[in-house]
Amino acid sequence: MPRIFSGIQPSGELHIGNWLGAVQNWVTLQQSYDCLFCVVDLHAITAKYEHASLARRTREMALGLLACGVDPDRSTLFVQSHVAEHSELQWLLNAVAPIGELERMTQFKDKAQRVESVPVGLLNYPVLMAADILLYHADLVPVGEDQVQHLELTREVARRWNAEFGGGQDYFPEPQPILTEAKRIVGLDGGTKMSKSLGNTIGLLESPEEIWQKLRPAKTDPARVTRKDPGNPEVCNIYHLHKYFSPPETVAQVADNCRGAKWGCLDCKRVLAENMSLALAPIRERARELEAQPGRVEEILAAGAATAGRIAAETIREVRERMGFLQAERQADRRPDSGMAPPARLPV
Numbered sequence: 001m002p003r004i005f006s007g008i009q010p011s012g013e014l015h016i017g018n019w020l021g022a023v024q025n026w027v028t029l030q031q032s033y034d035c036l037f038c039v040v041d042l043h044a045i046t047a048k049y050e051h052a053s054l055a056r057r058t059r060e061m062a063l064g065l066l067a068c069g070v071d072p073d074r075s076t077l078f079v080q081s082h083v084a085e086h087s088e089l090q091w092l093l094n095a096v097a098p099i100g101e102l103e104r105m106t107q108f109k110d111k112a113q114r115v116e117s118v119p120v121g122l123l124n125y126p127v128l129m130a131a132d133i134l135l136y137h138a139d140l141v142p143v144g145e146d147q148v149q150h151l152e153l154t155r156e157v158a159r160r161w162n163a164e165f166g167g168g169q170d171y172f173p174e175p176q177p178i179l180t181e182a183k184r185i186v187g188l189d190g191g192t193k194m195s196k197s198l199g200n201t202i203g204l205l206e207s208p209e210e211i212w213q214k215l216r217p218a219k220t221d222p223a224r225v226t227r228k229d230p231g232n233p234e235v236c237n238i239y240h241l242h243k244y245f246s247p248p249e250t251v252a253q254v255a256d257n258c259r260g261a262k263w264g265c266l267d268c269k270r271v272l273a274e275n276m277s278l279a280l281a282p283i284r285e286r287a288r289e290l291e292a293q294p295g296r297v298e299e300i301l302a303a304g305a306a307t308a309g310r311i312a313a314e315t316i317r318e319v320r321e322r323m324g325f326l327q328a329e330r331q332a333d334r335r336p337d338s339g340m341a342p343p344a345r346l347p348v
Ligand code: SF4
Pocket: 220, 221, 224, 231, 232, 233, 236, 237, 238, 239, 254, 257, 258, 259, 263, 264, 265, 266, 268, 269
């Protein structure tokens, strides 16, 4: 079964933009692929972040993924920093990662110009992403348009490493993208991508009342100044959100009512709020069930890290060997499930 790796940053509670843009797709993919889904907390420290809330946000993200339907019996769900080999492989891949190409990454250039002092981690971000994927010999990576360039860099790093250390073999497969339907979910301000940092989101676990309070002031077609002014649904984010949450006949009616000034924007938003609350109800319910089982999320993440760690440890062992390192005799001791006693501490 082909293997997929995909990661998501620990931004805390999932919002509808994450769900529609990525997580719904994960839930579908796990039916047909061997999936590793990772909360990528190591990526989160490449920009300024709130360290006091990182652990909480990481757990909330994991809980949200499980509530959305990521199934730990089918997929491996884990936290990136719980498998130390991600960092190790990143360092080892630095031996072949081309700095010129890293500097040309659009995301790097964009983010670097917004900070006074550019951390090395920001430049190195795509190498860590390459490590995430190559560590598991993933065949496929679901990518949005903003990650295509990073995946191409992963392929380049794999080619360079294979040429240098592969001994005539393609040890690392070049992962292929799974190009999913580009869903760019616009935030409630109607202008930019939905993003928690911009405060323009609706959380997946929000109550119907909270959803309504967020939708009520959301931006619509500015041409609809009064109820009698006809509008253009195509320029209104509320209409596009209807397409994801309302049945097709309602979507058609929304467009007709808007163009013909047959209802007000609050009426339109009320229908959206009801359909959205209905669609998200099972997710809220699963989240409640998980919260009612103390330690369950942690247990799932520990099992996921153990599964991922076994694959990762084998890859690192082979990579070290191919790169010429002296193998540590008792390397397996580091795995808690290896059944071996931990190595004695050296006296200092
Ligand atoms: S009626 Fe609906 S689709 Fe039209 S502008 Fe208002 S909120 Fe948007």
